[in-house]
Amino acid sequence: MQIISAVYACVSSVLAARIVVDWNIGYISVNRDGYNLRRAIGVNGMLPIPPIEATIGDTLELNVYNGLDRSTSLHAHGLFQTNTTHMDGPAMINQCGIPPGESFTYVYNLEQTGTFWVHGHDKHEISDGLRGALVIHDREHPPFEYDDEYLLTFEDWFREEFAEREMITLDPNQPFPPPHGYAFGLINGVNGNVTQTIHFEKGKSYRIRLVNMGDLNWFQFSLPGHSMEVIEIDGEYTEPYRVDGIDIAPAQRYSVLVRAHDTDEFNYHFNATIHAEFIPPKQGLTPRVYTGHIVYKRGAPFKNVGSPYESPGFKWLEDIEMHALDGQPVLEPTRQIYLNIGNNLYNTGQRLDHINNSTFKAPKVPILYTALSMGELAMDPQVYGPQSNAIVLRQNEVVEVVINSFNAMPHPIHIHSRNFQIVEYGPADSTFAPPPEFQNMPIRRYTKAPPRRDTITVPSFSYAKIRFTGKVAVSLIHCHLSIHMAMGMAAVFVESPDILQKTLDVPEKMFEMCARQGIPTCGNAAGNPGHDFTGLPNSPSVVERPNAGFPQNH
Ligand SMILES: *[C@@H]1O[C@H](CO)[C@@H](O)[C@H](O)[C@H]1NC(C)=O
Ligand SMILES: *[C@@H]1O[C@H](CO)[C@@H](O)[C@H](O)[C@H]1NC(C)=O
Ligand SMILES: *[C@@H]1O[C@H](CO)[C@@H](O)[C@H](O)[C@H]1NC(C)=O
Numbered sequence: 001m002q003i004i005s006a007v008y009a010c011v012s013s014v015l016a017a018r019i020v021v022d023w024n025i026g027y028i029s030v031n032r033d034g035y036n037l038r039r040a041i042g043v044n045g046m047l048p049i050p051p052i053e054a055t056i057g058d059t060l061e062l063n064v065y066n067g068l069d070r071s072t073s074l075h076a077h078g079l080f081q082t083n084t085t086h087m088d089g090p091a092m093i094n095q096c097g098i099p100p101g102e103s104f105t106y107v108y109n110l111e112q113t114g115t116f117w118v119h120g121h122d123k124h125e126i127s128d129g130l131r132g133a134l135v136i137h138d139r140e141h142p143p144f145e146y147d148d149e150y151l152l153t154f155e156d157w158f159r160e161e162f163a164e165r166e167m168i169t170l171d172p173n174q175p176f177p178p179p180h181g182y183a184f185g186l187i188n189g190v191n192g193n194v195t196q197t198i199h200f201e202k203g204k205s206y207r208i209r210l211v212n213m214g215d216l217n218w219f220q221f222s223l224p225g226h227s228m229e230v231i232e233i234d235g236e237y238t239e240p241y242r243v244d245g246i247d248i249a250p251a252q253r254y255s256v257l258v259r260a261h262d263t264d265e266f267n268y269h270f271n272a273t274i275h276a277e278f279i280p281p282k283q284g285l286t287p288r289v290y291t292g293h294i295v296y297k298r299g300a301p302f303k304n305v306g307s308p309y310e311s312p313g314f315k316w317l318e319d320i321e322m323h324a325l326d327g328q329p330v331l332e333p334t335r336q337i338y339l340n341i342g343n344n345l346y347n348t349g350q351r352l353d354h355i356n357n358s359t360f361k362a363p364k365v366p367i368l369y370t371a372l373s374m375g376e377l378a379m380d381p382q383v384y385g386p387q388s389n390a391i392v393l394r395q396n397e398v399v400e401v402v403i404n405s406f407n408a409m410p411h412p413i414h415i416h417s418r419n420f421q422i423v424e425y426g427p428a429d430s431t432f433a434p435p436p437e438f439q440n441m442p443i444r445r446y447t448k449a450p451p452r453r454d455t456i457t458v459p460s461f462s463y464a465k466i467r468f469t470g471k472v473a474v475s476l477i478h479c480h481l482s483i484h485m486a487m488g489m490a491a492v493f494v495e496s497p498d499i500l501q502k503t504l505d506v507p508e509k510m511f512e513m514c515a516r517q518g519i520p521t522c523g524n525a526a527g528n529p530g531h532d533f534t535g536l537p538n539s540p541s542v543v544e545r546p547n548a549g550f551p552q553n554h
């Protein structure tokens with residue numbers, strides 16, 4: 001069930017379908033890693049959540065019942081949500097969470113093809129299991145030929161529930177950095193060492209989809225003894241790009257084409273290593289290496305391919321070297337938006353993450369509903385409150401966003417409801433010198449047709465420059481490490497609120513869900529008119545900006 005077959009590659013049905021999926025979300029008790037029985041958030045009484053498959057042009061109706069004791073919401077990661085920003089999911093940004101005991105139907109018009117996923121977006125339910133793959137097939141022939149396809153989902157799985165890890169991290173009395181914990185790696189929902197076998201037939205070619213649905217950890221993936229050509233990043237086809245290994249950040253996706261050998265004399269392994277560069281190596285705990293089987297013929301010996309990682313020619317994927325298959329030329333921005341991201345000590349005694357020193361905190365009114373209800377004032381970023389970090393964009397405005405991170409952690413930054421061109425990486429701009437190992441970082445630029453994706457890793461002490469076009473939506477930008485989101489590394493693009501006011505039709509049911517929880521649905525961030533923010537807590541202020549963000553590791 002986890003591994004999907006390729007009947008879809010040749011489907012040429014003209015009719016778009018309506019696909020209905022029921023997700024009854026609730027607590028379950030489960031042992032996923034082979035070691036720990038713990039409480040988790042499952043769907044229909046189980047984990048993993050079976051992948052959803054559809055075809056571009058289909059409408060996906062996802063019926064949610066919230067069986068938890070707290071609100072929840074879902075985000076279909078990577079979908080553009082053209083004209084449907086109210087379905088994007090983040091609680092207190094695009095909607096009020098679905099109250100306990102209530103149902104809500106997300107309706108997704110599938111405008112894209114590729115590899116996506118659906119996950120919780122209210123209080124980090126994502127970390128406790130609420131995450132499943134969404135594969136959207138081409139309706140016609142895909143631009144690449146392959147005989148069959150497989151899906152591998154990667155998840156990190158902790159012994160503790162997220163709430164416990166969050167409490168430790170936000171506790172001012174904890175040393176900094178707090179312990180991150182050591183996660184196990186799950187592949188297709190089970191201990192990565194016992195996951196299903198991939199079957200290859202000699203001479204055939206395969207598309208393997210890779211999704212990191214993890215919470216804190218990267219996965220290095222390789223197929224020693226085979227070569228891989230990457231053809232998709234985050235739902236965008238790319239020119240084929242040959243690699244030996246891919247380091248997949250949380251929330252990122254890839255598809256690789258692999259041609260099977262012409263003989264079935266040997267079987268092979270695939271290799272997935274769960275790691276995070278900010279978690280110091282500890283024997284047996286991190287990194288953890290998982291191996292799966294690529295079987296040509298049952299009983300055939302496994303080929304020993306040595307340690308390809310150590311060979312000098314081993315090629316890791318660098319997204320900036322890739323090219324969008326459609327050849328879209330680089331966008332010419334008319335505006336630059338500069339965002340500093342990092343970690344500061346605040347007067348609450350906490351070390352919090354921030355964007356331009358402002359640590360994100362959800363407003364009292366969901367951002368979208370402020371945008372819809374504030375009339376002309378909706379174009380003023382201030383009405384969204386001092387801690388929403390709102391940036392107002394206009395439809396069709398081309399922006400370059402510089403994400404400058406003077407921080408020792410790499411951050412997988414995701415922007416909702418779009419993808420963006422990656423144009424440059426370079427050393428972070430700062431008045432401090434970075435630790436020696438991060439000095440002399442080169443500037444790397446796109447060459448032709450920059451790659452587009454929806455989640456970019458901003459490396460330690462580095463900046464990334466990305467470009468995109470404004471639309472009509474409310475689009476969250478945030479670090480996809482749940483703990484960093486909880487620590488405030490988020491901002492919101494409020495895009496053409498004036499047009500939203502004229503065109504968006506939010507179902508009455510969505511306002512009822514707010515009313516049930518006493519959440520106001522009009523006014524500014526505090527639920528007041530104009531610039532009256534009475535009722536909002538004071539924003540924490542910066543006490544100290546550490547010069548290296550993460551001292552113990554460096
Ligand atoms: C979105 O709305 C605009 C105008 O309201 C319309 O022209 C366009 O076709 C819509 N697009 C989609 C994908 O629904
Ligand atoms: C598997 O990957 C790890 C690093 O991610 C590497 O150290 C190890 O040698 C690899 N094993 C094989 C058989 O390639
Ligand atoms: C997975 O299996 C490999 C090969 O047997 C072993 O080296 C590795 O330690 C196992 N990984 C984990 C996390 O148990």
Ligand SMILES: *[C@@H]1O[C@H](CO)[C@@H](O)[C@H](O)[C@H]1NC(C)=O
Nearest residue numbers: 337338339340355356390391
């Ligand atoms: C963030 O701060 C920088 C100064 O470091 C400033 O140039 C930039 O405009 C600020 N960004 C926003 C969105 O306010």
Ligand SMILES: *[C@@H]1O[C@H](CO)[C@@H](O)[C@H](O)[C@H]1NC(C)=O
Nearest residue numbers: 340355356357542543544545
């Ligand atoms: C952030 O705060 C620090 C310390 O107060 C200050 O030096 C810096 O200029 C601020 N940066 C921005 C972008 O506001």
Ligand SMILES: [Cu+2]
Nearest residue numbers: 411479481484
């Ligand atoms: Cu982060």
